[in-house]
Amino acid sequence: MGILEVKDVGKRFGGLKALSDVNLSVAENTCHAIIGPNGAGKSTLLNCLVGKLIPDTGSVMFDGQSVLGRSPHEINQMGISRVFQTPEIFSDLSVMENMMIPLFARRDGAYRLHAYHSVLSEAELVTKAEQMLADVNMLDKRNMHTASMSRGDKRRLEMAMCLIQEPKLLLLDEPTAGMARADTNNTIDLLKQIKDSRNITIAIIEHDMHVVFSLADRITVLAQGTPLVEDVPEKIKGHPKVKEAYLGETAHA
Amino acid sequence: MFGLQKKDTNLLLIVIALTMLAPFILNPFPTDSGLAQFNAGYPDLMQRFVIFGIFAIGFNILFGLTGYLSFGHAAFLGVGSYSAVWMFKLLSMNILPAIILSVVIAGLFSLLIGWISLRRTGIYFSILTLAFAQMSFALAYSVLTPITNGETGLQITLDDPRILGISQTADGSIPVTNLFGMEMRATTDLALGAWSFTFSMGYYVCAVLMILAFYMSIRIFRSPFGMMLRAIKSNQTRMNYTGLNPKPYTLAAFVISGMYAGLAGGLMASMDPLAGAERMQWTASGEVVLMTILGGAGTLIGPVLGAGMIKYFENIFSKINDNVLHTWFSFMPDGLENLMVGILHPFVGKGWHLTLGIIFMLVVAFLPGGLVEGGQRIGRMFGRKKPTDDTSAKTEPAE
Ligand SMILES: Nc1ncnc2c1ncn2[C@@H]1O[C@H](COP(=O)(O)OP(=O)(O)OP(=O)(O)O)[C@@H](O)[C@H]1O
Ligand SMILES: [Mg+2]
Numbered sequence: 001m002g003i004l005e006v007k008d009v010g011k012r013f014g015g016l017k018a019l020s021d022v023n024l025s026v027a028e029n030t031c032h033a034i035i036g037p038n039g040a041g042k043s044t045l046l047n048c049l050v051g052k053l054i055p056d057t058g059s060v061m062f063d064g065q066s067v068l069g070r071s072p073h074e075i076n077q078m079g080i081s082r083v084f085q086t087p088e089i090f091s092d093l094s095v096m097e098n099m100m101i102p103l104f105a106r107r108d109g110a111y112r113l114h115a116y117h118s119v120l121s122e123a124e125l126v127t128k129a130e131q132m133l134a135d136v137n138m139l140d141k142r143n144m145h146t147a148s149m150s151r152g153d154k155r156r157l158e159m160a161m162c163l164i165q166e167p168k169l170l171l172l173d174e175p176t177a178g179m180a181r182a183d184t185n186n187t188i189d190l191l192k193q194i195k196d197s198r199n200i201t202i203a204i205i206e207h208d209m210h211v212v213f214s215l216a217d218r219i220t221v222l223a224q225g226t227p228l229v230e231d232v233p234e235k236i237k238g239h240p241k242v243k244e245a246y247l248g249e250t251a252h253a
Numbered sequence: 254m255f256g257l258q259k260k261d262t263n264l265l266l267i268v269i270a271l272t273m274l275a276p277f278i279l280n281p282f283p284t285d286s287g288l289a290q291f292n293a294g295y296p297d298l299m300q301r302f303v304i305f306g307i308f309a310i311g312f313n314i315l316f317g318l319t320g321y322l323s324f325g326h327a328a329f330l331g332v333g334s335y336s337a338v339w340m341f342k343l344l345s346m347n348i349l350p351a352i353i354l355s356v357v358i359a360g361l362f363s364l365l366i367g368w369i370s371l372r373r374t375g376i377y378f379s380i381l382t383l384a385f386a387q388m389s390f391a392l393a394y395s396v397l398t399p400i401t402n403g404e405t406g407l408q409i410t411l412d413d414p415r416i417l418g419i420s421q422t423a424d425g426s427i428p429v430t431n432l433f434g435m436e437m438r439a440t441t442d443l444a445l446g447a448w449s450f451t452f453s454m455g456y457y458v459c460a461v462l463m464i465l466a467f468y469m470s471i472r473i474f475r476s477p478f479g480m481m482l483r484a485i486k487s488n489q490t491r492m493n494y495t496g497l498n499p500k501p502y503t504l505a506a507f508v509i510s511g512m513y514a515g516l517a518g519g520l521m522a523s524m525d526p527l528a529g530a531e532r533m534q535w536t537a538s539g540e541v542v543l544m545t546i547l548g549g550a551g552t553l554i555g556p557v558l559g560a561g562m563i564k565y566f567e568n569i570f571s572k573i574n575d576n577v578l579h580t581w582f583s584f585m586p587d588g589l590e591n592l593m594v595g596i597l598h599p600f601v602g603k604g605w606h607l608t609l610g611i612i613f614m615l616v617v618a619f620l621p622g623g624l625v626e627g628g629q630r631i632g633r634m635f636g637r638k639k640p641t642d643d644t645s646a647k648t649e650p651a652e
Contacts, residue, residue, distance in 0.1 A: 050494060073495075076495060076496035089488065089491060090484050092483060093480070100480065102495045110497055111498050112477075113502075114476055115473050115478040116472050118256070
């Protein structure tokens with residue numbers, strides 16, 4: 001029994017079957033990659049896991065509890081953090097403030113009114129935030145306004161914001177898209193190191209096969225809303241069905 | 254000092270100094286000079302400056318931090334005034350219980366309205382608050398006449414019970430509002446040469462409360478709560494997926510700003526013990542929006558500046574009529590004098606709204622950060638590092 005169990009999930013948008021009969025089991029402390037051509041339904045699947053969408057059919061269990069019907073903040077409090085395909089950060093706030101908010105959320109829960117003491121007096125949290133920023137090579141940008149940062153930096157920041165929550169399950173939607181090669185490699189190293197040093201399960205959507213094969217313990221190939229194959233990376237590489245799915249896509253394009 | 258960072262402490266000290274010395278600062282012109290009409294240092298107006306300052310400081314906690322634009326905050330001010338007058342009628346003329354009740358009732362009332370209105374965001378939220386405020390106005394104006402005394406407004410009378418006080422004084426007149434015996438209307442005059450300054454008890458009570466209100470708002474701005482409110486304005490999606498529930502934070506901000514409005518309303522009634530429905534009208538709600546934007550929404554001191562500016566215009570500019578203009582330009586030949594008066598006429602006296610409107614337009618178009626941004630630009634022009642009226646929304650929690 002995996003930490004994440006997706007059973008018979010289906011989701012339609014009007015006449016479009018975005019997901020059908022999706023079954024997925026992610027074992028604890030592994031990295032599970034979901035790959036597939038554009039429009040395969042990968043992001044839609046993640047949306048069903050974090051409460052952004054409610055599937056029409058099927059069930060999603062996390063850590064033995066159903067996530068369906070819970071709101072996004074409740075699901076996050078259960079231990080799921082998510083990095084979005086287009087970075088979602090607090091763009092009017094500084095880098096450091098962006099880091100403090102997830103720390104408060106983890107320590108104080110979904111709502112706690114601290115209206116009197118200064119944010120700066122939270123020395124312990126500030127230190128934690130600084131360490132995390134150092135891990136993602138952003139400590140020098142701590143006082144910067146995030147609105148003016150590059151897309152790659154925004155992604156790294158968003159990932160740091162998720163990691164600092166020490167989630168049980170980390171969902172990454174194309175975390176290296178828009179990053180320079182060097183930053184991509186740094187991200188791979190960071191994720192590897194986090195995977196080894198902490199109890200964390202990772203589900204990653206990625207088009208960059210280098211990233212996928214460096215990190216994944218298992219890979220699911222999704223095409224037209226249904227899983228084609230699921231296997232260990234070595235088996236996926238030369239799998240005929242996978243080639244077909246991707247070649248099919250190229251043929252369309 | 255006071256548990257604040259140095260920059261905020263300085264700002265607070267400046268505000269304390271300015272409010273305490275206001276009777277001097279606002280009366281810079283000798284009493285007999287032609288410019289005396291620009292003096293704003295009389296008790297009634299000074300009280301209005303700080304009372305509306307409190308109103309705007311509170312409004313800024315909601316609008317400046319979360320970006321939720323309420324068009325109904327005058328309702329809370331009105332409720333505060335009615336509560337205070339009822340305390341004067343039933344309990345005693347001491348303003349302390351009256352103000353406490355104003356804040357509590359306004360808080361409960363804003364909890365109800367906020368709870369419903371915050372189901373929506375953006376323009377729908379604004380419309381909901383506007384609708385509620387207009388409903389409250391209509392109720393106060395007619396339906397609830399037994400409580401609000403309808404169009405006449407609620408006043409204190411000689412046969413009110415005042416169980417802890419007296420219904421009427423020994424000579425048969427209505428007792429005056431006081432704080433443990435210190436009368437709100439008491440004033441002391443100080444004549445220095447050609448100048449004259451008035452110190453009013455009522456003003457100093459309001460001023461102390463405004464300083465407290467300002468201090469509380471600094472603490473809120475710098476607190477984790479304040480940071481959450483700015484996060485709500487910035488990105489609610491990220492907020493949700495970070496495990497935070499934005500609703501109760503926004504509601505808390507709404508209630509806090511409602512309580513500030515209640516305090517302002519209670520103080521208004523404490524200075525002049527009557528309450529009328531017009532205090533709740535949408536124009537009054539719009540005024541506090543203008544004050545906040547004019548001064549600089551999301552900055553600490555901006556709302557106070559905006560409130561001061563608008564009240565100054567309303568009370569001083571509106572008094573410049575054609576006679577005054579004629580005396581100003583009497584040194585000119587008649588034709589020219591009439592021309593000048595004709596040109597200025599639409600902008601002063603009853604036309605003060607026009608001048609204010611133009612200033613407001615210019616500020617919004619060219620200084621999106623309001624008067625505070627203007628001050629910062631001037632400060633930068635003179636090469637200083639940072640002007641003291643700097644704000645907050647931009648401060649980062651560094652070490
Ligand atoms: N909210 C929505 N409303 C309607 N259709 C949607 C919605 N979200 C996604 N879709 C459609 O569902 C299909 C799957 O989209 P999804 O974003 O999950 O693909 P993806 O696998 O993440 O693709 P990519 O690799 O381009 O990110 C697409 O055809 C998309 O247009
Ligand atoms: Mg996608």
